[in-house]
Amino acid sequence: MIRLAIQKSGRLSEDSLNLIRECGISFVSSTYKLKTEATNFPLEILFLRDDDIPGYVQDGVADLGIVGQNVLVEAGFPKLEVEALGFSKCRLSLAVPRGAEYSSVASLQGKNIATSYPEILGRYLTGEGVQAQLHTISGSVEIAPSIGLADAICDIVSSGSTLLGNGLREVETVFRSEAVLIANQNLNTEKQHLLEQLRFRMQAVRRARRNKYIILNAPVAALDQVKALLPGIKSPTVTKLAEEGWVSVQSVVNEDDFWHVTDQLKAVGAEGILVLPIEKMIS
Numbered sequence: 451m452i453r454l455a456i457q458k459s460g461r462l463s464e465d466s467l468n469l470i471r472e473c474g475i476s477f478v479s480s481t482y483k484l485k486t487e488a489t490n491f492p493l494e495i496l497f498l499r500d501d502d503i504p505g506y507v508q509d510g511v512a513d514l515g516i517v518g519q520n521v522l523v524e525a526g527f528p529k530l531e532v533e534a535l536g537f538s539k540c541r542l543s544l545a546v547p548r549g550a551e552y553s554s555v556a557s558l559q560g561k562n563i564a565t566s567y568p569e570i571l572g573r574y575l576t577g578e579g580v581q582a583q584l585h586t587i588s589g590s591v592e593i594a595p596s597i598g599l600a601d602a603i604c605d606i607v608s609s610g611s612t613l614l615g616n617g618l619r620e621v622e623t624v625f626r627s628e629a630v631l632i633a634n635q636n637l638n639t640e641k642q643h644l645l646e647q648l649r650f651r652m653q654a655v656r657r658a659r660r661n662k663y664i665i666l667n668a669p670v671a672a673l674d675q676v677k678a679l680l681p682g683i684k685s686p687t688v689t690k691l692a693e694e695g696w697v698s699v700q701s702v703v704n705e706d707d708f709w710h711v712t713d714q715l716k717a718v719g720a721e722g723i724l725v726l727p728i729e730k731m732i733s
């Protein structure tokens with residue numbers, strides 16, 4: 451049995467649970483139950499505050515965890531990271547009141563800065579040669595300048611609406627973060643093997659999310675161009691249509707390239723383009 455710690459409730463929770471479920475692992479979860487066992491994989495899931503997860507994994511109380519890199523690095527255990535998971539992407543930024551004078555990070559010399567990330571911010575400011583007083587607060591950091599607690603803040607930004615709503619202006623990006631899988635560094639052989647199985651499944655799920663299955667009809671004369679646009683995993687599948695001079699092509703296309711490739715496919719004469727989601731992708 452391997453023990454995985456995930457956030458009980460917050461920005462990481464839903465995506466963490468979805469990823470585990472998409473890996474084909476079934477379990478029952480309820481708001482009040484802080485520990486559950488999977489029914490079809492030797493996995494126990496602990497539901498914790500995210501700040502506690504790096505320490506638990508470092509100490510071996512949990513074998514694995516899912517946490518933001520911001521919390522992992524702030525806790526001082528960056529070496530525990532084994533796999534970036536691609537969700538909960540955000541940045542840790544410095545922000546000042548909208549009307550405040552600011553030309554560069556040197557403008558923060560001698561200022562009071564409120565943050566929940568004194569380690570990451572402290573290292574950044576030292577690197578920039580700036581000395582400032584850091585006030586560590588655990589939440590609602592964006593309120594600090596408006597209540598006279600600080601001249602600037604350093605906190606998580608995603609859409610920027612919290613900064614906007616509190617009259618603040620983002621001035622520097624200090625750190626970029628996403629959710630990561632972390633693991634204790636002294637797992638025994640059996641747990642190491644379970645970790646590898648989990649990583650394999652997570653990679654298959656992530657690869658599938660990034661790609662789409664595409665089926666289309668094309669004139670035989672355009673086949674070489676279509677093949678060049680849709681190289682697929684090894685090569686596309688090409689079958690003859692009942693109608694003379696036409697083929698059906700099946701392939702895989704990256705989600706990011708999809709619209710661009712589709713425009714080009716249409717330009718060379720492709721028709722009846724169907725796009726389907728992929729559940730798992732193993733190369």
Ligand SMILES: Nc1ncnc2c1ncn2[C@@H]1O[C@H](COP(=O)(O)OP(=O)(O)OP(=O)(O)O)[C@@H](O)[C@H]1O
Nearest residue numbers: 457460461462499500501518521538539540606608
């Ligand atoms: N607005 C956001 N957009 C994307 N990711 C975010 C955002 N805010 C936070 N995150 C990421 O999700 C993690 C958890 O954020 P959340 O706000 O749920 O933390 P928390 O309030 O400290 O939770 P807990 O109660 O577990 O301590 C953060 O550490 C960060 O990595």
Ligand SMILES: O=P(O)(O)OC[C@H]1O[C@H](OP(=O)(O)OP(=O)(O)O)[C@H](O)[C@@H]1O
Nearest residue numbers: 461589590606607608609610611612613
């Ligand atoms: O740039 P935005 O999209 O506005 O997101 C940034 C906000 O999101 C997070 O807080 P959250 O909403 O998770 O609440 P919390 O303070 O309870 O953690 C973070 O602490 C910021 O305040």
Ligand SMILES: [Mg+2]
Nearest residue numbers: 499500501502
């Ligand atoms: Mg927290």
